[in-house]
Amino acid sequence: MYVVVAGGGHMGTHLVSRLVAHGQETSVIDASREVTDRIFNEQGVVVFTGSATDMDVLERAGIKRADVAVAMMGRDADNLAFCLLARYYGVPRVLARMLNPQYEVPYRLVGATKIHSEADIIVNSFLTSIEYPAIGALMQVGRGDIVAFDVRIPPGSPVAGLKVSEIVRREGFPRNCVFIAVESQSGEVEVTEGRTVIQAGANVIMAAHRPDLPQVLGFLTSTERGAESTQESDVVEALSFVGFLSGVAREDLASLAAGARFEKRRPGDVVYQAGDAGDRLYVLTRGAVELASPGGGRTVLRAPAQFGEAGALVGDARDHGARVLEDADLLALDGSTLRAIMLRNPFLALELAKTLGERSTGSGAP
Numbered sequence: 389m390y391v392v393v394a395g396g397g398h399m400g401t402h403l404v405s406r407l408v409a410h411g412q413e414t415s416v417i418d419a420s421r422e423v424t425d426r427i428f429n430e431q432g433v434v435v436f437t438g439s440a441t442d443m444d445v446l447e448r449a450g451i452k453r454a455d456v457a458v459a460m461m462g463r464d465a466d467n468l469a470f471c472l473l474a475r476y477y478g479v480p481r482v483l484a485r486m487l488n489p490q491y492e493v494p495y496r497l498v499g500a501t502k503i504h505s506e507a508d509i510i511v512n513s514f515l516t517s518i519e520y521p522a523i524g525a526l527m528q529v530g531r532g533d534i535v536a537f538d539v540r541i542p543p544g545s546p547v548a549g550l551k552v553s554e555i556v557r558r559e560g561f562p563r564n565c566v567f568i569a570v571e572s573q574s575g576e577v578e579v580t581e582g583r584t585v586i587q588a589g590a591n592v593i594m595a596a597h598r599p600d601l602p603q604v605l606g607f608l609t610s611t612e613r614g615a616e617s618t619q620e621s622d623v624v625e626a627l628s629f630v631g632f633l634s635g636v637a638r639e640d641l642a643s644l645a646a647g648a649r650f651e652k653r654r655p656g657d658v659v660y661q662a663g664d665a666g667d668r669l670y671v672l673t674r675g676a677v678e679l680a681s682p683g684g685g686r687t688v689l690r691a692p693a694q695f696g697e698a699g700a701l702v703g704d705a706r707d708h709g710a711r712v713l714e715d716a717d718l719l720a721l722d723g724s725t726l727r728a729i730m731l732r733n734p735f736l737a738l739e740l741a742k743t744l745g746e747r748s749t750g751s752g753a754p
Contacts, residue, residue, distance in 0.1 A: 389412050389413065389456065390415075390454050390455050391412050391414045391454065391455065391456045391457075391458060392415050392446075392449055392450070392451055392456070392474075392479075393414060393415070393416045393417070394416075394417050394440035394457070394458065394459050394466075394467070394470045395417075395440065395460035396417075396420070396426075396460075397423070399485065400416065401427060403458065404433060405430075408432070408433060415435065415449050416434075417439075418435070419438060419439055434449075436448055440459075440461065440466065441469040451479065454477075455479075455481065456483065457471070457479040457482045458482075464486060464488050467485060468491065468494055468495060468498055474499075475498065481501050481502070483501065483502045484500040484504065485506060488507075489508065492505070512526075520605060522539050522540070523537045523538065524539065524540065524591065525537065525538055533597055533598055534597060534598070536593065536595045537594060537595075538571070538591050539591065539592060539605060539608055539609065540589070541587070541589065541590050541591075541608060541609070544588070545610065546610065547586055547608055548586065549586070550586060551582065551584065551585055551586075555567075560603070561607055562596060562597075562604050564597050565595070565596035565597075565600055566594065566596075567592060567594055568593045568595060569592075570584060570586060570591070570593070571591040571592075571593070572587070572590050580592075592608070623719060626673050627671065627719075648719055648721050649719075649720050650718070650719055651718040651719075651720055652718075653675070653717075655714055655715065658709065659677065659711065659712065660710050661706065662681070662682050662706050662707060664706045665706075666700055666702065666703055666705060666706050667699075667700065667703065667724075668721060668722060668723055669696050669700040669701075669721040670694060670695050670710070670719070670721070671694045671718065672690075672691045672692065672694065673692060673717045673719060674691045674716060675714040675716030676691070676712075677689050677712055678710070678713050679695060679710050680709050682707075688713065691716075691717075699723070700726050701723070701726065703723060703724075703727070
């Protein structure tokens with residue numbers, strides 16, 4: 389597929405990078421030599437310096453063989469002219485970035501086959517975040533009465549641990565709402581079937597009528613404050629001892645809590661050895677633990693502290709061992725969940741790197 393993009397500003401550049409990543413043949417037209425040079429150097433696509441409303445420039449760009457033409461310039465008047473000329477040259481699909489909604493009819497008159505209103509996209513995104521904070525992303529389908537969205541299932545949700553077939557039969561579940569897919573805490577996506585089990589901490593992708601959103605969100609995300617609350621609050625309190633998690637949203641801490649377990653260890657117990665799989669981060673809430681590297685370096689940690697971060701973050705084999713010195717209470721956190729949270733919160737990687745750096749320079753710790 390050959391795509392001609394008119395406009396190499398911030399939005400245009402972002403679109404081009406995505407097109408290149410998807411293997412689409414792409415060329416860019418922009419009036420600024422600085423812009424076209426930058427895009428050529430960064431993306432390696434064919435660029436043309438000149439006006440996207442100049443027929444000579446369009447012909448040099450191969451507009452006649454284009455499968456798609458995209459108007460991404462910063463003025464609606466320029467985008468309108470480009471769309472008109474693209475249709476004149478027979479481009480079958482002409483997409484337009486519309487900055488001012490008042491231009492919708494003119495865009496249709498000049499033959500734009502798809503109009504993307506920048507204002508509507510941004511405003512709808514903000515409205516979704518304001519009205520339905522539990523929703524991660526929402527997409528309108530058709531005229532907007534049907535919406536596709538994703539929502540996280542919190543620990544303590546009444547549907548956690550149930551099959552999809554069981555959930556849809558429960559009283560209070562909207563009949564016009566359907567499950568599409570589920571994303572586990574480790575990032576694996578599975579198309580849902582009736583036998584698919586929805587676990588706490590997972591993101592579910594669904595479709596529903598917009599008026600049913602409050603009902604379905606309440607059904608999925610309300611928590612039963614009985615047995616769940618004590619366990620979760622204990623875990624969250626323990627996580628408060630972990631310095632690099634101080635900036636994590638409570639819902640992400642709850643995701644960690646869903647896969648966590650408390651352990652009681654006696655002096656001499658081996659938590660893990662060098663070479664073991666780095667699948668967990670440990671939080672020490674009571675007692676003392678000794679970390680020992682094969683090279684002879686030793687560090688004693690006393691509560692509150694955490695250890696095993698590096699292995700849990702990358703999943704590699706441990707480069708040191710951990711042994712209990714005094715009666716210890718540990719909280720073991722799942723490494724795959726930690727990695728998923730790190731991907732959503734890149735700044736945490738910096739905090740973790742600082743923590744590991746301070747420990748390594750403090751006393752030769754592993």
